[in-house]
Each structure stands twice: as structure tokens, then as C-alpha cells.
Amino acid sequence: MGLFKFDRLLTPSIIKVLFYIGVIASVISAFTIISSGVAMMQWQVWAGLASIVGGLLLVFVGIIASRVATEIIMVLFMIRDELVWQRQSRSQATPAE
Numbered sequence: 001m002g003l004f005k006f007d008r009l010l011t012p013s014i015i016k017v018l019f020y021i022g023v024i025a026s027v028i029s030a031f032t033i034i035s036s037g038v039a040m041m042q043w044q045v046w047a048g049l050a051s052i053v054g055g056l057l058l059v060f061v062g063i064i065a066s067r068v069a070t071e072i073i074m075v076l077f078m079i080r081d082e083l084v085w086q087r088q089s090r091s092q093a094t095p096a097e
Helices: 011-040 045-093
Strands: none
Touching (some): 011 045
8 A cells, every 4th residue: 555655666676677777778789789790791791790890889889878877876866865864864853842
């Protein structure tokens, strides 16, 4: 029932899933580019080789970009948690009127 009260954020629990989705998407994209590069090498060797190298770079850049994006989201939620903690500690420190 906590789902409808909005007292707990849902997004921090699915950040890890988003990271893995990004990793899988970059690996699939890189595999597609590499396989098209291999097929392209029949007609243009340098273009096919460039496509293969680009696909390999996409794996590393995609994984790093996915990690950075999820870490930025995590930092935003950590900032939010800190602000909530400060607000709660400030309201407990001041006596009620």
C-alpha cells in the first residue's frame, strides 16, 4: 500500500535495472554495427574496418555513459535524502509552539 502514499521513492530501486538495460542496448547496438562492418568489408575494406572499430568503441562508451547517467540519478536521490534528513532534524530541533 506504500505505492499509493508516495512516502517512499520508487525510482532508486529500479536504477540498477536501468543500468543493465543501457549495457544490453549498447552491446546489441555494437554487435549490429560490427556485423554490418564485417559484411561491408567485402566491398570497402576501410569502411568495414572503421565500422568494426566504431562498434568496439561503442561497447566501452555505451557502458561508461550508462554508468555515468545512473550515477547522476543516484546522486540526485542522495541529495534529496540529505535534504529530507535536514528538514526532519530541523523540525525536531525547534520546539513546537
